[in-house]
Amino acid sequence: MVILKKMYLSFFLISLCLTACKDSHNKSKNNQQKKLVDTIETTTKRDSVVKKSHLDKDPLITSKNVTSFLSQYGKENPETKAIIHTRLGDIHIELFTDTPLHRANFVLLIKSGYYNTTCFHRVVEDFIIQAGQSDKSLTAEIRNNIGSYRVPAEINNYPHHKGVLSAARRWNMNPNKESDAFEFFIVHKPAGLHHLNKEHTAFGKVTKGLNVVDKIAKESIDKGEWPLNDIDLNIELK
Known part of the structure; x- marks a missing residue:
């Protein structure tokens, strides 16, 4: 009888441990985004760009063809304006033409x-709001189909003022300060984040909706x- 009680106790403790581990795993997305407050690092409608027939084939972009692919894609897709729709309002952005690879990559992902x-997965008031990641399986699926690559740096003289869109x-x-292909951030700090100048590629700016950036930053x-x-x-090109 004593032996049985010990066995039941052991099973109970094991079950409790497994439950705790499961809860910890479910909360992993809450912890994996933690960063130093002075840096912005990466975390981890389908049209003709990513066709279903492409799912089992090689990715569109690799580290070897990234420059040539995005250069050609940029020529064929010249858009420079977009709207980021969120539950807190719309953010209008303009993409810089002197960062052609980043502009083309952003248009491609849209x-x-x-x-x-995806969602705004990192929000730090008086610093940045960061987007381009989620824990959805579809996010990973599209990401895998497009490819695993970095965008070559296109460091310019545009300062990281409030409202700047950067990689x-x-x-x-x-x-070489290569950019993550999928994640971007918008500067929220009123005085700007000038220690990021020449460190991150600024490739656009908010032209309307800074009040929405403020709302998101206060979440x-x-x-x-x-x-x-x-x-x-929900991003659409204009």
């Missing part, structure tokens, strides 16, 4: 429907800087 599966990037083991967040209520994106 047209592929990628951003419409996130890895700081470690990235001497309640968890310890991982992820908004407690998701702020999904």
Whole structure:
């Protein structure tokens, strides 16, 4: 009888441990976004750009063809204006023409429907709001189909004022300051983030909707800087 009680106790403790581990896993997205407050690093409608027939084939873009692919894509897709729709309002943006690879990449991700599966996943008031990631399976699927690559840096003289659209990037083991292909941020700090000048590629700016940026920046967040209520994106080109 004593042995049985010990066995039941062991099973109970094991079950409790597994439950705790599961809860910890479910909260992983809340912790994986935690960053130093002075850096912006990466975290982790489908049209002709990403066809269903392409799912089992090689990705569209690789580290070898990224420059040639985006250069050609940019010539064929010249859009420079877009609207980011959110539950808190619309943010109008203009893409810079002197960062052609970043502009083309952003347009590609809009047209592929990628951003419409993502959200603002990192929000830090008086710093930045960062988007381009989610924990949805569709996000990962489209991302895999487009490819695993970085966008070559196109560092310009545009300062990181409030409202600037800039590319996130890895700081470690990235001497050429290549940009993450999928994640971007909008500067919220009123005085700007000028320590990021010449470090991140600024490739656009907010032309209307800074009040919406303010609203997003004031959203309640968890310890991982992820908004407690998701702020999904829906981006359209103008």
